[in-house]
Amino acid sequence: MYFALTEDQRDFGAAVRDFLTGKFDTEAVREVVEAATSQGEAGDGHPAALWQAMGEQGWLAVLVPEEHDGLGLGLVDAQVIARELGAGVAPGPWRGTVLAAEAIRLAGSASQQRDWLPRLAAGAAVGALALRGSTEDGWPAVEYAEVADALVVADGPGLRLLRRDEVTTRRLDSFDGTTRLASVVLADGVGEPLPGGTAEVHAELSARAAVLAAADLVGGAREALTRTVDYDRERKQFGVPVGSFQAIKHALADLHVGVTMAEHAVLYAAHALDSGPATDPDAALAVAVAKSKASDSATLVTGAMIQYHGGIGYTWEHEAHFFYKRAKRLAGTHGTADNHRARIAELTIG
Template identity: 70%
Template sequence: MFFALTDDQREFGTAVTTYLAERFDLEAVRGVVEDAAGDGHPAALWKAAGEQGWLAVTVPEEHDGLGLGLVEAQVIARALGAGVAPGPWRGTVLAAEAIRLAGSPEQQAAWLPRLASGAAVGAFSLRAGRTAVEYAAVADVIVVRDGDGLVLVERGAFTAEPVGSYDGTTRLATVTVDGPGEALPGAGAATVADLTARATVLVASDLAGVAREAITRTVAYDREREQFGVPVGSFQAIKHALADLHVGVTMAEHAVLYAAHTVDTGAEGADLAVAVAKAKASDAALAATAAMIQYHGGIGYTWEHEAHLFYKRAKRLAGQFGDADAQRARIAELTIG
């Protein structure tokens, strides 16, 4: 069977990529990275996310969403990764997913339209206890683990204390729940596992986007940079290494797409597909971004070049929801026991 994105899904990704290239390029990203005291939440980018449906992608139509699935969401995540775009997109989408899957009708009606439009910012964490959460400091609502279930905590009932990160394309804060939260009544073990899979796929997709853009930029540079009168990309040592990286990135992209499909459809083997996708995406992103630095020569090691933006994002996300080693252990558990 031929398995690929539809034309509509490709156009969705192209729209995100085009917006970032034209309206929020790497210079804009660098502005966020270098503003260490800022909240890392660009207003113009968030406005576009709300207006263009990036936040509404999995929200049901009855709650002002697009009613699409994880496959379409990972298309957006990949484009945002390729653009190393900052902002609380993933946390907001995952908070909405938690409310969609486990919230009461009243919770869904109160929060899903606001999260879909960007009127509210969400954050999401499946780690129990006091933990660092992406963009918690700007969140209006956080969905966090509470024992075996999940609770929804509104602004004013939690404290977010900013903590540093080597990756300037995000902002982290340690969250302490100060007041009562609202339990999500449908958040049993199966729902938490489903949300874990969805979060893992979105992180893996971001990594696949980082990896693809890193290898694309590296190939373009090595076609132009000359040594001994010829492009360095013509040397076999570099050519073969880049070809191997391209294969690895392509396999990661396909693994992430298939994992999203299996989670969307509840197909048998979804757990295995998600573990394979995260392992491959983590490996590919770390290898591609390291090669980006190496194969740009001296300029690749400088602050002025963009290579470190890709490498640091890959390094941070590679460990989220289980690094490649943890995922390979999971694959072994699922296949050979």
């Protein structure tokens, strides 16, 4: 069987890539990274022009049903967008908003869906999701919690939906300047439950979050590898391109194989979740394989990007550290590679 993206899906990815290349390139990303400690629009890591484009071009509406002004597509389509955002090391609360909408779609009441899904799909509201990591002091390290209009958190076996004025946030420092993290403190009794929140919905959201993070990782890994290969074709030592040295050629070829395997693993995991529930053992296995492979390959490739760019790769002025820091952060998000390998062992050998 031939398994690949459709022409429409490839075109969708190309449209995202073209926008980022033309209107929000790595220099625009640098402005967000360097404003990480400032206040205001740039300081919150949420560029208005990029967010407007996400809403207008349907990037936020990809999983929202058509009856709520969405595109009604699947996770395969969503991971196409996530890959391109990873390749562009793009900031902004895209993933959190898409996942918050998924929580409301899967577990919300009809009135909650009518109230929130069209707004989240259009970019009129920002979403965030916190499924794990709660402590006595609240939820640590929630992406874009400071700007979220709708925050969905795990509430025991269920889910709870909170509005911005119902939570207290405190910005946290992060080595990855392409995102913003905040701790969240909830007052007792605030928010409203999502009536369909169950263990099965938790599993579904966790799996979908892992796949979208993995897609971001492989997108960044592929772009990092491409830039490294292009650079080493031009960079010369001893009068010849560095890329002609056998040791580097072999290393880059191995990295290419790893990224390619991770790309296919992510695509298949998204397809598995589109085809059945996350509690299905085959789907659960596909998700664990995808996240573990994506985490490992992205960490290796972005580290090699720094090394194989020579002295310039270690500088702040070069963009290599954007890719490396983003990969290191996402590799530990929604389960580390070791966590997912333990899950693989559990599912295959018990």
